[in-house]
Amino acid sequence: MSKKTIMLVCSAGMSTSLLVTKMQKAADARGLEADIFAVSASEADQNIESKDVNVLLLGPQVRFMKAQFEGKLAPKGIPLDVIDMKDYGMMNGENVLNQALKLIGE
Amino acid sequence: MTNRQEQIFTYLKQQPHGMDASEIAEKMSLDRSNVSRYLNELAKEGRVNRIQGRPVIFKVVEELSEGENSQQFEISFDDLVGAHDSLKVSIQQAKAAILYPPKGLHTIVFGETGTGKSLFAECMYRFAVSSTNLQKDAPFISFNCADYAQNPQLLFAHIFGVKKGAYTGADEDREGLLAKADGGILFLDEIHRLPPEGQEMLFTFIDKGVYRPLGESSQTYEASVQIIGATTESSEIFLTTFNRRIPMSITLPPLRNRSIDERYDIVTLFIKQEADRLRQKIVVERDVIMAFMLYQAEGNIGQVKRDLKLVCAKSYLYYRTHEEEYLKIKQKDLPLQVQKGLLKIKEMPDRVERFIDKSSHYLTFEPGSQDVVWQQDPARDMDVYEAIEKKVTSLSKEELAEVDLEKIIASDVGQFFEAYVGELARNDIHRDLISDELWSLTDRLYDIAEEKLGRTYNEKARFTFALHLQGTLERIKDNRIIVHPNLNDVRINYREEFQVALDLSAIIEAEFNIEIPFDEIGFITMFLSMDLTEPTKKVNNEVAVLLLMHGKSTASSMLEAVQELLGTENGIAFNMPLDMEVQTMYEKVRDYVIEHKKDMHSGMLLLTDMGSLNTFGNMIFEETGVKTKAISMVSTMIVLEAVRMARMGRTLEDIYQNIQGSFEGIIRDQFRPKKKLKKAVVVTCFTGEGVAAKLYERVYPVVNTEEVQIFQLQFLEKESFRERIDNLIEEYDVKAIVGTVDIEYQNIPFFSAFDIFNGEKLNDFKRIVAEEIPIEQMITSLEGSLKSVTSVPELLQSLQKLVTEIQTDAKILVEPGVDAAILIHLAFMVDKLKNGEKARSFTELEEFKRNHRIEFNVVKTKLMQIEKKYKLMFPEDEIGLVAQMFVENQVRNFY
Structure with a gap:
């Protein structure tokens, strides 16, 4: 299984950083090689260009940007979704990682 | 023959x-x-x-359709508008699903009504044939699961086949659609309507490739069929089982997510198709194209197609009766809803201009000889045109000279249109719930009522009544007696409607051979007097708002602020400098009212600050006859609310009650101790048991009843109902009201019966009553990560309160779950700011503030408590970003 690059986007890029840590931990525990990072909405575009992102997850507070991102990601074939509210609220890294992997199709 | x-x-x-x-x-x-x-x-x-x-x-009869010399091409993905843009990914997925070895993947297509799911499925089939994955003559079988949803057994038999003797009437073996589709594709539209036993069998088939017809016990059958399912349900709530078993899911975008370029292509494509079908040139006004490109079509492309068809039919009628050379479509011929699209031109001027040169007023569509055929296209039929044609021809010979042809036909065709449109407006679920028999009876009854009462009732009203009638019939059949507590009042207050209700009851009695008691007739009367018509034409009936205040310019500056906030010029201010005599002030106001009396037939609302001004209300009413309500001790917020509601065309009494209500609400909130309330939803109707019971059944499955209590209440009259809600609010957190009569009260979201039987609205409802994430769990998850604050629980609790307050004050209800996300966002922001980390910039801050000043200010003021407590400053940019989260994530159509 190749390395997975998972990008999280929220309004500030800060509330998701805790989630990133927890997801990374979950990935490590499974022996999964993953590059997980969080950025703010304004930095997202640049990262989509520069990194080989496999999947993008949006924080629930910026779910309104989904359509906008869909337009940008569809041509590249990168899947995206809004992070499950419950998992986000409880910072459940395990579940969010599952969500990301499911979107990639694994 | x-x-x-x-x-x-x-x-x-x-x-x-x-x-x-x-x-x-x-x-x-x-x-x-x-x-x-x-x-x-x-x-x-x-x-x-x-x-x-x-x-x-x-x-x-002249043949209009299917001329011999037309070349027909079968539809393919490349013909779809947006094939290389908004549909690109979907098409790639679809192709992958077909090409996947060895026999393709079963696929489910998600998409709102009218997004083109069946067309898409047909394209998949064509692709499979042209890519030689299917034989040239491979079957493509299409079936709508809603067709037999009333009868699961029949549905099952239809799909899987039936063995002789499986049930009474099954006197021979019949093969099902699966057998018919062997070697090809079976398209199951509205697959979510498949009953559980059908689903189970379908899954068996998907997993193992075998199935068992109804009544077959020993043998299983094999078939090689690729299943394509389609559903309007969104994947979230859609049965997870489906998601697991069907490997490929494709979502088609709703019209609103399509680009303006694509909308242009869609509109011109459809007009071109009509020109081809009619073999006649169609000339279209520039604004017509614009309107069709921009209007809000809830039924997506399907609706655009139907609306265009109707417009074309109208112009065809004119063309035939006036012997024009070609068809002309003018802006004034468009349905109002479509014309409204033109209001959006200003929002996107440069983008729209490039499609049609400003100097050309018309666009011409010449009929061509190529016709791309979509087999199942419902708009393909020529019935409308043929009906017109028939009428014109049958009259033309003798009567032509004397008769006003257009008028005769217009009335006929008008009815045809109405029937056609009305038919379409009813979505399948609404239609499905009520038997055809009851629907046609309801239509008949309401047609009579409309004629006798000179009033129109919309689809919502009819639907609700049909539901009610079903309940009535069941009650009468079971000998259950219902008592109408205010029968006499109803008889007196709604004399006319009561008369009509009596007539209607006679029809119902004859139809079902029953006797309808007076109490039931009382309820029918209430349905007839109920106002469910859309509030569209009230524009000129606005309540006047007069603001009277002490001080040189208090009133005018207060009103100015409100007008600016709302971007309106409604309302008038009267300043009373302290040296002015009360008498002078009174005369000034009175003269104004007399002068503008003709514009005030909806009455006026008098807002005052204190003292003698409060007494003006009655005096002005007596002297001028203009209905007046007065509210004293006015604050800017009250003026804001009054002007806002007046502008929306709400009635005087309504505005008055609402302001009184929200006042009480505010005061109560201040004194009420905060305790954890159990959640509740209210379902209601006139009887409290007929429609309400149906609503109860509908919402029950989507509500977690351990957490949420459902109350079934009777709604006879507004006041007492509000009282009951008030009582409930003391004990419960009332999340939503579902009912037959629109109730706007205490800012509780309201869902009409019509809404609740609509999949998407039900989804909104579901989310509103969904469980919340308990704050305790959030605290646990964040513990240890917010290092700069001493107590995480304390921070989260105060932020939670703040998020709630912002929603109340800014009149925003955010999507459930988003509030928790905003809360977490704020918590981290506090932490970062405490650590002295740099804030982000919000580039469109100024523009955002201009458009959402109220919301921005509410957020800013509320955050001040936190600033004080944690000794920090929120930069404007951050405040703007938070406000944006509230604004952008709100649930539409509430408040």
Whole structure:
């Protein structure tokens, strides 16, 4: 299984950083090689260009940007979704990682 | 059909003006009475027209559709608008699903009504054939699971087949759709309507490739079929089982997510298609194209197509009756809803201009010879045009001179349109719930009521009544007696409606051979007097808002602020400098009212600050006769609310009650101790048991009843109902009201019965009553990560309160779950700011503030508590970003 690059986007890029840590931990525990990072909405575009992102997850507070991102990601074939509210609220890294992997199709 | 008949038909075809029976008989040397019989047969089939007169002339109906010289092409993905843009990914997925070895993947297509799911499925089939993954003659079977949803057994039998003797009436083996689709594709539309046993069998088939027809116990059958399912349900709530079993899911975008370029292509494509079908040039006003590109079509592309078809039919009528050279479509011919699209031009001027040169006022669509055919296209039929054509031809000979043709046909066709449109407006679920019999009865009853009462009732009203009637019939059948507590009041207050209700009841009695008691008739009366019409035409009936205040410019500056906030000029301010006599002030106001009396027939609302001004209300009413309500101790917020509601065309009483109510609400909130309330939803109707019971059944499955209590209440009259809600609010957190009569109260989201039987609205409802994430769990998850604050629980609790307050004050209800996300966002922001980390910039801050000043200010003020407590400053940019989260994530259509 190749390395997975998972990008999280929220309004500030800060509330998701805790989630990133927890997801990374979950990935490590499974022996999964993953590059997980969080950025703010304004930095997202640049990262989509520069990194080989496999999947993008949006924080629930910026779910309104989904359509906008869909337009940008569809041509590249990168899947995206809004992070499950419950998992986000409880910072459940395990579940969010599952969500990301499911979107990639694994 | 006999040979002779065809011979006569062929002969008649060559007679451009038609011919009577004896002439034909003579010319063809046939017996006259036989010819006559054949002609009548042909007329019955609709192939020839009888032109009344003496003698009767027969003429071949001109064939409009399917001309011999047209080339037909089968639809393919490349023909779809947006194939290389918004649909690109979907098409790639679809192709992958077809090509996937060895036999393709089963696929489910998600998409709102009218997004083109069945068209898409047909394209998949065509692709499979052209890519030689399917044989040239492989079957493509299409079936809508809603068709037999009333009868699961029949549905099951239809899909999987049935063995002789499986049930009474099954007197032979019949093969199902799966067998018919062997070697090809089976398209199951509205697959979510499949009953559980059907789902189970379908899954067995998906997993193992085998199935068992109804009544077959020993043997299983095999078939090689690729399943394509389609559903309007969104994948979130859609049965997870489906998601697991069907490997490929494709979502088609709703119209609103499509680009303006694509909308242009869609509109022009459809007009072109109509031009082709009619083989006639269509000239279209520039604004018509614009309106169709921009209007909000809830039914997506399907609706655009239907709306265009109707407009074309109208212009075809004009073209036929005025013997025009070609069809013309003008802006004024458009339905109002479509015309509204033009209001959006200003929002996107430069983008729209590039499609159509500003100097050209018309666009011309010439009929071509190529016709891309979509087999199942419902708009393909030519019924509308044929109906017009028939009428025109049948009248043309004799009556042409005297009669106002257009008028005659317009009335006929008008009815046709209405029936056509009305039919379409009813979505499948609404239709499905009520038997056809009851629907047609309801329609009949309401048509009578409309005529007698000179009033129109919309689809919502009819639907609700049909539901109610179902309940009534069940009650009467079971001998359950219902008591109408205010029967006499209803009789007196709604005399006219009561009369009509009596007439209608007589019809119902005759239809079902029952006796309807007076109490039930009382309820029917209430349905007739209920106002469910859309609030559209009240624009000129606005309540006048007058603001009277002490001080040189207090009133005018307060009103100015409000007007600016709302971007309106409604309202008028009267300043009373402290040296002004009360008498002078009174005369000033009175004279103003007298002068503007003709604009005030909806009454006026008098807002005052204190003292003698409060007493003006009654005096002005007595002197001028203008209905007046006065509210004193006014604050800016009250003025804001009053002007806002007046502008929306709400009635005087309504505005008055609402302001009083929200006042009480505010005061109560201040004193009420905060405790954890159990959640509740209220379902209501006039009887409290008829429609309400149906609503209860509908919402029950989507509500977690351990957490949420459902109350079934009777709604007879507004006041007492509000009182009951007030009582409930003391004990419960009322999340939503679902009912037959629109209730706007205490800012509780309201869902109409019509809404709740609509999948998407039900989804909104579901989310609103969904469980919240308990704050304790959030605290646990964040513990240890917010290092700069001493107590995480304390921070989260105060932020939670703040998020709630912002929603109340800014009148925003955010999507459930988003509030928790905002809360977490704020918590981290506090932490970062405490650590002295740099804030982000919000580039569109100024613009955002301009457009959302109220929301911005509410957020800013509320955050001040936190600033104080944690000794920090929120930069404007961050505040703007937070406000944006509230604004952008709100649930639409509440408040």
